[in-house]
Amino acid sequence: MVMLTYILRRVIEQSKYPIFNICNMFFFSDFPCKFRSLRKEVIENDFFSEKQKYIYMELFSTAQKHYYSFSKFAKIWKTSKYTYYNNDVDLCLKPLSLYPESQKVTLIHFKKKYVFRLTDFMNIWLRSLTKNKGLSPDPRYPVNPYVNKPFRKHHLYIVYFKLLDSSFMIPLLIQHFYQLNFNITKFELVNYPTLKDCAINNYLQEEDDTTLFLDIIHMVETFKIELDYAYIDSRLPHNQMKNIVITMKHFLKDFLLGTLSCNPLTRELSRSSVLNGLRCFFNRFTLYGTLQYHGVSCSEPPFVEDAETDIEMSSGISASELSDTEL
Numbered sequence: 001m002v003m004l005t006y007i008l009r010r011v012i013e014q015s016k017y018p019i020f021n022i023c024n025m026f027f028f029s030d031f032p033c034k035f036r037s038l039r040k041e042v043i044e045n046d047f048f049s050e051k052q053k054y055i056y057m058e059l060f061s062t063a064q065k066h067y068y069s070f071s072k073f074a075k076i077w078k079t080s081k082y083t084y085y086n087n088d089v090d091l092c093l094k095p096l097s098l099y100p101e102s103q104k105v106t107l108i109h110f111k112k113k114y115v116f117r118l119t120d121f122m123n124i125w126l127r128s129l130t131k132n133k134g135l136s137p138d139p140r141y142p143v144n145p146y147v148n149k150p151f152r153k154h155h156l157y158i159v160y161f162k163l164l165d166s167s168f169m170i171p172l173l174i175q176h177f178y179q180l181n182f183n184i185t186k187f188e189l190v191n192y193p194t195l196k197d198c199a200i201n202n203y204l205q206e207e208d209d210t211t212l213f214l215d216i217i218h219m220v221e222t223f224k225i226e227l228d229y230a231y232i233d234s235r236l237p238h239n240q241m242k243n244i245v246i247t248m249k250h251f252l253k254d255f256l257l258g259t260l261s262c263n264p265l266t267r268e269l270s271r272s273s274v275l276n277g278l279r280c281f282f283n284r285f286t287l288y289g290t291l292q293y294h295g296v297s298c299s300e301p302p303f304v305e306d307a308e309t310d311i312e313m314s315s316g317i318s319a320s321e322l323s324d325t326e327l
Contacts, residue, residue, distance in 0.1 A: 003070070004034055008063040017055060082113050085146060090117040091124075105162045107155050109144050118166055121159055122174070129173050129187070130198040135260060137195035139188050153182045193262035200256045204249060213241045216248050219255045220289070223278055230282045232289035240294045251277055 042048065042056045089095055096104060096115055105121065107114050121142070128142040141150040160178050163170050173191065180186045188195065204212070217232045224231065232244065251274050258271030287293040 004063060004067050007066050007070075008059065011059055011063045011066070015059060079108060079113075082108055082111050084113045084115070087115070087146065091120040091145065102166055105159055107151070107158060109151065109155065110147060110149065112147075114144065114146060116159075118159070118163060118168060122163065122168065122171070125156070125159070125174055126171050129177060130195060130202065132195075132199035132202045135196075135199055135203050135256070137188060137192060137199045139184055139195060141184060156182050196260065196262050197257065197266070200253065200260065203256070204253055209242050209245045212245045212249065212252065215256075216244060216252055219248075219252055219274070220278070222255075223275060226275060227278055227282050230278075230286070230289070233291050235291060236289075236294060236296060240296065244289060248281075251281070 038060060042053055042060075045053075048056070088097070090099075096117065099117055103118050105116050105118055107116065124145065125142045129139045131138050131140050141152075142156075143150050156178075160170075160174070163174075173194065176191055177187050180190065213232075214234075217234060220227065220230060220232050236244070254270040254274035254277065258267050258269075258274055261267050261270065282288065285293070291297070
């Protein structure tokens with residue numbers, strides 16, 4: 001027997017109403033959902049008069065009051081047994097004592113109490129929602145950085161309501177996640193276009209220079225006719241490769257958005273931006289990316305072996321992704 005059902009029966013036995021008049025509530029079941037059962041068996045039951053419904057609602061409210069009292073007592077008893085995690089600084093290594101209580105939140109996770117600064121938790125949360133695998137979104141629940149285990153849904157509700165009481169601006173992605181009842185599958189489905197653009201930005205920040213260099217070679221190759229057959233030589237040494245990545249990364253961002261973004265307007269504007277930018281760049285630096293421009297001898301060993309194969313297989317832009325939205 002579920003707890004609320006047991007409490008309700010004890011309330012009925014001690015009520016002032018004759019048991020015959022309220023026997024229907026004696027067989028009330030709170031499985032699978034007590035509020036759904038109450039609506040179906042009492043509120044929407046046409047065989048009960050308004051007076052009967054009032055009596056049944058009164059009994060249910062009394063049982064609920066006792067149920068929440070027991071729940072609160074159990075929570076107080078359990079939390080009193082838990083100890084705080086041995087940490088007195090935030091994730092920026094600043095003492096937590098410097099911040100007011102309105103900017104901190106305490107969460108119980110795996111029988112330990114953790115104190116977080118709200119802005120730290122918000123950053124962890126936002127980064128988890130915008131997580132990516134390569135150029136594909138991969139949103140996840142935020143993870144406790146101290147034990148590397150994901151938080152649960154009730155933790156997110158606690159933090160969200162704490163943020164509402166604070167003066168901090170809640171990011172739109174977190175607001176959308178809350179509106180979807182913290183359902184990660186629905187969140188990815190509804191916000192996929194935004195998450196795709198975030199995945200592109202994260203990819204450019206986190207991917208290694210080798211992969212980005214190959215993506216840049218592919219980008220220039222894509223526009224070779226418009227750029228009068230300009231190219232980036234794959235035999236450049238490592239230091240020159242890093243300089244090229246730094247110089248042309250902003251072009252690569254527009255290229256990826258113009259190729260993979262789910263927003264057709266973003267694709268069109270980004271494609272025009274990268275094409276115009278590359279035209280101006282190579283008109284000014286005609287031989288940029290060649291061995292001659294960078295003063296590299298042809299006798300030096302190439303940076304990438306079998307460059308043509310590597311460009312095609314670059315993890316930056318797969319052939320399947322490019323085939324969906326051609327430039």
